[in-house]
Amino acid sequence: VFVAMKFLRICSEDLTSTPNFSATPFVVNLMFDECRMLNGVHQSIGNLKNLTCLDLRSCCMLEKLPDTICQLSSLKMLNLSDCRKLSSLPEQLGGLASLRELTLDGTSIGIIPDSIGRLENLYFLSVVDCLLLKKLPQSIQGLNSLQKLGIKGTSLEGLPRNIDDLMNIGTVNASCCNWLSLLPNSSYKTVRSLHFSDLRCSTIAELPDSIGKLENLERLSLECKNLKCIPASVGLLERLSSFSLCGSQWIKDFPAPMGNLKNLVQLEISGTGMVEMPYCIADLTNLRSLNLSHNSKLLISLSGLTALSFLEVLIAHSSSWADDDDSDHGDFGNLSSLKIIDLRESHFSVLPSSITRIPVLQELNLGSCMELQSLPGLSASLVCLDAFKCTNIKMIADVSNLESMKELHLDGCSLLVDVCGLERLPSLEILTLRDCHSLGDAFKQRVFK
Known part of the structure; x- marks a missing residue:
């Protein structure tokens, strides 16, 4: 009846099995959108020779796929995300010769068939939140077209030793892999983005020196609770533009020198055990954004930042600042590009008067700086x-x-007695003064007359 149909989308919470597909032989795009009770796919699906897209996401009761699905020679995209009961894939998965995207996020799959190595056109592979997946098959080295690999939230204990053979791999996201302990000592030459974040229970203690051979790496994100050091070879990553190091309380120092990181524009060092300002930060002359938040033992010195003439954003939540003397240690005035300063919950009693000499400063956040006594x-x-x-x-x-x-x-500034000149701000749109109990009648009459 529907011989000419090319697009079929079914959305039904009551559907338990797919129809026989003999009536729709030329369908190209097939979607079973959130058919949560669907527990079976008719084997006739293998006859859909023109099918390029099969979307079975959120079919929560689906436990297996028919082997005939491996006959879909034109299939380019297969989405099985959130098929929570799906525990296995057909052994001949490698028969999907045209497949470019395979999404298995949130399934119960524990083993990926070795035949996946035959998917020569696979560009994107995601096994995010596959909690039962402990390893990837060695045959993954055959995925020469693979550019994006998502393994976030899996139980992987290590990455394949032969990941170097993935000639075009560009992005590896291993965030939340709490069991990950082994990183291969290989060069990953094509990787442009590498994420090891949210690894709060990870046993990763060190990174291989070969990380410095990531010639194309642009983004490196590390949140590894047990990480003890950063190899000096990180300083060789000439294309690195963003580096994030968070929650590594064993890290006491930063590798040096960093002068080769000419493209680094964003640096976050937060929640570490550092006690001194890394002097190598001064080498990062093109840095645009710097985050030094939540380093409880670190005494931030303004003198260590004044070489960053292109810095636009400075964030240092819950931090302590050294009492640098402007004339001897440099001043905020040297940070001529600074637009945003966010020092909320930090510990200092006085802001340097040189803050007035930042010519383009637009936003200053001092929220909950309870030791601050005055503003210049x-x-x-x-x-x-x-x-x-x-x-x-x-x-x-x-x-x-x-x-x-x-x-x-100015909410909660309970000791504030006056804000001189407040009544002469022509552009002011938002003013908050809740719980400013010390503002007297004279102030109120002058400002709100």
Whole structure:
């Protein structure tokens, strides 16, 4: 009846099995969208020689696929994500000669057939949150077209030793692989993005020196609780543009030198055990964004940052700052490109007066800096100031020069007695003063007359 049909989408929570596909021999795109009770696929699906897309996502009761599915010579995309009861794949999966995308996220698959190595056109393979998957087959080395590999949230204990044979692999996401302990000592030459984040229970203690051979690596993300050191070879990653090191409390220092990282524009070092500012940060002259948050033992020194003339974003939540003397240690004025400073929940009593000399500063966040006692004059370019819950602050210097100021948040500044010039801010759109109990009648009459 539907001989000419090319697109078929069925969405039914009551459907328990697919129809016989003999009536739709020319269908190209087949979707069973969230058919949560579907527990069987008719074997006639193997006769759909023109089928290029098969989407069975969220078919929660589906336990197996018919072997005839391996006859789909034109199939390019197979999506089985969130088929939670699916525990195995057909042994002849490699017969899907045209397959480019295979998504197995959230399934119960524990073993991937060796025949997957015959999928010469496979571009994307994702086994995210396959909790029963402990290893990838060695035959994966045959996937010469593979560019993206997603293994986030699996139980993999190691990556294939022959991953180097994946000639075009560009992205490897191994986040949340809590059992991952072994990284192959290979060069991964084509990898551009490598993520080992959210590994809070991971046993990874070190990275191989060969990581420095990742000639094309652009993004490196590490959140490895037990990581003890960063190999100096990281400094050889000339194309690296983003580097994130989070939650590694055993890390006491940063590798040096870093002068070869000319393309690094984003650096995050948070939640580590560092006690001193890594002097090599000064070598990162093209850095645009720097995050030094939650390093409880680190005393951040302004003098270690003043060489970063292109820095636009500085984030340092819950941090402690050294009392640098502007004349001897450099000042904020050297950070001429800085647009955003976020120091919320940090520990210091005074901001350097040099903050007024940042010519393009737009946003200053000092929320919950409870030791802060006063604010100096601020940069005339400032658009947003957040001093929420700065409970020790009593006075803010004259703000009448802040002609671009649109947002001013002073909630919870319980000791604040005045904000000079507040009534002369022509661009102000948002002002919050909740729980500022010390602002007297004179202030209110002057500002809200």
